[in-house]
C-alpha cells in the first residue's frame with residue numbers, strides 16, 4: 770500500500786516498496802504560483818529534478834511565446850535550467866504527451882502556465898485522471914492584479930496549490946504582485962528582470978507603469 774503525505778510546500782510525495790504501475794498510480798494537479806521573482810520556476814524545477822531522481826518519466830513544457838532566455842529550456846531567474854519542449858498551446862502539449870503514452874508519462878511539468886490557452890485546464894484534468902502528476906507553474910496575477918489566463922481555474926481544480934512570495938522592492942514585505950515598469954500593450958507581454966518588480970498589496974499600483 771502506498772502512503773501519501775504532504776511536504777512543507779504542499780508537494781505531493783509518494784512512498785512505497787514497489788514502483789507504482791500505470792494501474793495503481795494516482796494522478797493529481799499541483800499549482801505553483803506567485804508574482805515575478807517569487808521562485809516559481811525554481812520550485813517547478815526542484816520537483817522535476819526530484820521526480821527524475823526517482824527515475825520517473827518526466828515531460829517538461831513551456832509556451833513557445835516565452836523565449837526570454839532560451840528556446841528549448843526552462844530557465845529560472847536564478848539561472849537553473851532544464852530541457853523543455855516549447856509548444857504552441859494545450860493541444861500540441863497533449864499530442865506530445867500522448868506520443869510518449871499516457872501510461873508512460875508519470876510527471877508533466879508546465880512552466881509559464883498563465884500563457885497557455887483555456888484548453889490547458891481540460892488537458893491538465895485529462896492527464897491527472899489518467900494517472901499523471903501535473904505540475905503547473907505560473908503567474909497568478911497579471912500587471913493589473915487580475916487573475917492571469919487559466920491560472921485561477923487551474924488553482925481551483927488542483928489538489929495542491931503553493932503560493933510563493935517575492936520581496937517587495939519598496940518596503941520589504943512579502944510581495945504577491947508584479948509591478949510593470951515599462952509601457953507595453955496587452956496582458957501577454959513577457960517581461961524580463963528589468964521590466965517588472967515585485968510589490969506588496971500596499972505598494973502595488975494596478976495597471977500603472979511606474980519607474
Ligand SMILES: [Zn+2]
Pocket residue numbers: 937938939940941942968969970971972973
Ligand atoms: Zn511594499
